[in-house]
Amino acid sequence: MIKNILVLGSIAGQTKQRVRAFQELGYQVDTVSDTALNHAPGINYQPTLLDRARNKLGFPADKFQINKQLLNKISKEHFDLLWVEKCLCLKPSTLKALKKLQPNLVLIWYSGDDMFARHNQSAYFRKSLPRYDLVVTTKSYNCNTNELPTLGAKRVCFVDKGFDKIMHAPVVVSEDDKEKLGAKVGFIGTYEAARARSVLYLAKHGIPVRIWGNGWKEFARTHPHPKLHVENKPIYDDNYQKAICATEINLCFLRKLNRDLQTDRTMEIPACGAFMLAERTEEHQRLFVEDKEAVFFDSNNDAELLAKVQYYLARGNERLVIARAGYKRCYRDDYTHEHRLRDVLKKLEAYD
Template identity: 25%
Template sequence: MEHRKLLLVANTGPEHVGNYLYQAAVSMGIDAAVHHVQLANKGPRWAVAAAWRLDRRPLRLGQYGKSLIERCAQFQPRLVICVGIAPVSRSALLAIRRMGIPVFDYLTDDPWNPRHYARWFLQALRHYDYVFSPRRANLDDLKRHGCPAVSYLPFAYSEDTHLIRDCRTATEDSSGPDIVFVGGADSDRIPFMAGLLQANFSLRLYGGYWERFPATLRNAGGIIPPQEVQRVTASARIALCLVRRANRDGHVMRSLEIPAMGGCMLVESTVEHRGLFGEEGQAVLYFQDIPELIRKARWLLDHPEERQRLRAAVHRRITSGGHTYRDRLCSMLACSALTTDSEAERSHARMGTDR
């Protein structure tokens, strides 16, 4: 295999996409390095907070850009992949491109979400060589914004972090809650949880900020490591999957992680979810509102054999091929010179209809 160098601009914490892409690159024999985005906010908390209030700006945006340019000069990657709303200014991005290094962005968040909206990032965004988005809802926005190349690229699962090889080894915890949800406490998610609790379901919520809402305070389990997420998902009777509406999501990271972990899914109905999981009852059950969520959760609790069938069906559907972060990395590499012919052929076949 030819020598290949890839520089990731990312957070490689254990639950982040950057970590999964780095694992995938190493498994493919790519010489991969990471320029950690946390460096852009190194400083006193008050200063970081003040800079963030000013146009969502990282505290050390300029210094980070200079250090990234220096890293590129030293490491000489064939490709730079930024993940999310990366702290790379327009001037830094253009400087890297002048070095002959293409720069891609796997845009894991919606930059038009009011929580993420930052003029400095939008100024830089149109200068990426390629932007990949895991949400169809903003593809046209990205094209209108002036991004030269845009493709839909869904989230995935990590074979190292999420995958249970045989979901028959997943056994439900008879003493555990009826329903488990892993994700942040967005305000539009609270009514769903309040509805389940009012309907007397036992519920456990993992992720940030659930303790801030009176309705979910007692059910908050905090942020837990990936190994524990895998355990609680596999042992839950029902694993709930909600999108983030402010992000215009059609699916989320958990949409692919839950099947790999062997969970029985009750899924918010979206076009993207139905594309992933098929018709109702093939691999998951869908809901569109709180009454339907409650009704289908009760049905699943009353039908343990169906829970096991659905658990196996969705695991088989998602893990049978094409949904790992290695697959996603191959798709991005296929749009650069940093790929082998066989990888390019497979990846273009997967992406052909999404451009």
Template identity: 30%
Template sequence: MANILYLGNSHPSTTSCHRANALRRLGHTVKIYDVDEMACRLAFSKFLEPIHFRTGYRFLQTKVVKWARRVVAENPETDLIWVNSGDKFGPECMAEFKKRGVPIILYNNDDPTGGRDGGRFNSLLASLPFYDLCVVMREVNVEEFKEKGAKKVLRVMMSYDEIIHKPFIDPADIPQAFRSEVVFIGTWMRHEKRDEFILKLINSGLPLAIYGERWEKSPYFKDLKHYYRGKGLSGRDYVAAIQGAKICLGLLSKGNRDLHTQRSMEVPYAGGLLCAERTSEHTELYKEYAEAIFWSDANECILVCKQLLANHKMRNTITAAGKQRANQNKNGNEDVCYQILKEVNLMERTDVQLQYIK
């Protein structure tokens, strides 16, 4: 198995860390360097982070190149470099990584060519020709990456984690604090109008529970704060909030050109009932009214939520079928990482036993 130099966020709550651990479960040796911590340290002040974010971290590149040179020198036995996100690395930095003479993979689950985040991905987009494989989540990104010089682009779906997101074996173990009728777990985003959508549901009489970052910035927060239970969740608390809700809302980011999200995978796998916007990708992933519930606007969402809350048997049937379909779809981190490594010929063995728990 391979020695993988993993450049991404190492915090246990992040999907970056989840993928690194999935690579370990596949039998690889993974050494993580926390890129976000590095960038924060090099920026000297957290108050400068928004400026670096909007300018694609270009003013940090001289320092990032020195950091990259040190990382390469410290890891002479590397077989593969896996870059998560890649927004901190410009061409000169990538040239340092290329000196190691091993395949370099980019995994990015954002939408770097979509423009929602301004100049955040400018350094990344200028560096695409340095990667041996770019992994993206959106079909539209494939040609856009190639137009910017990417050699090879693989499109995969977003993924749940086979260990982190496994449901409680006994639902009675879910703490009462995380139980709800209808839950939304996600960040408030300017221009996405998630607050307006949720407020319509609340005004219809639906009992909402909201978790996530930045909701206090919403102009409607005074009307939402009674339903706001706190900031983003992770680990078993996250699973408890999903499995402890009768209905889990799935909202998309139009700015990120989402047709499915991480929640689209995590909710059914974790034992929740996914109730999300109807898209071509959602209807490919799950059979409507059998494995998940979909809607096209707030009015339809209100209607289906009220139907579900009134029908315990329907909810349980759809939840169980959604969980089964999530397992069958094989969009777990181990499955996806295995697929990616095969693209760079680092998974010669075909008998690797994936570690997910059904």
């Protein structure tokens, strides 16, 4: 029976949400962070040229001595489960040594990224994959026999994205919040060419769009437009929550580089009680009833996107009804991290 869990991941980032969920489920949780505890990409962290080179070669630096920290902890304390969140510098030799120290230790890998894509991998990850008792992915296609299993994964299970009940909840926003963080139409996320094309299309047709996220600086420089408000920085935690709640239409673009069929914002926007306009996929349509709990558009159809934006900007009451229904769906079908983690552990028991 699993009681004590050691979580390895970016505790300053999304990992803290699942740590809190494990604790809510009644588990004793300890953590090891593979980033600084105030880690905020785009604000206080940028990878160096050496970092980029090492990552591209597949041998990222162990800047926080993760391998040593784990060996030290496991040698002194008992854990039933090591939950690893996309720590690409964790070495297979370390996993082997951990199992020698505690033979019954369960090893689970979790990532919200497409781990079959080479840019998300490392040599350490590929060599370690067969050592995990379970590999958890939020990318359904990673379970296909021609994907992660070909890299040596013994058991791969898919779970939908989830949301944090504290960080992703409706919040009252002040007029000051609306001015600093809100928008008629907003998008929070990293630059990608398809996303840039769509927001520029909206701007050229008179729609004001506010953008938060990394990687937009060059686009803003080469495509200035009075209707585009590119912040050139990401947004996190409380301000992220407020920005969603202060925005009339929250765009939910999917990451083509990761072959997304759903994303974190898929759950987080409706969980905040906000209106979501997202790319149409089978997974989105399974999670939310189209035009009732969320509104969708085809990825390559900017004209449809524009038409939906124009329609719902003019119909605040309809937006509110849909936003409320999306919020209710999040809780009715339990899209929380607690439910996702409970589901993973049930699947683990079934394998046993």
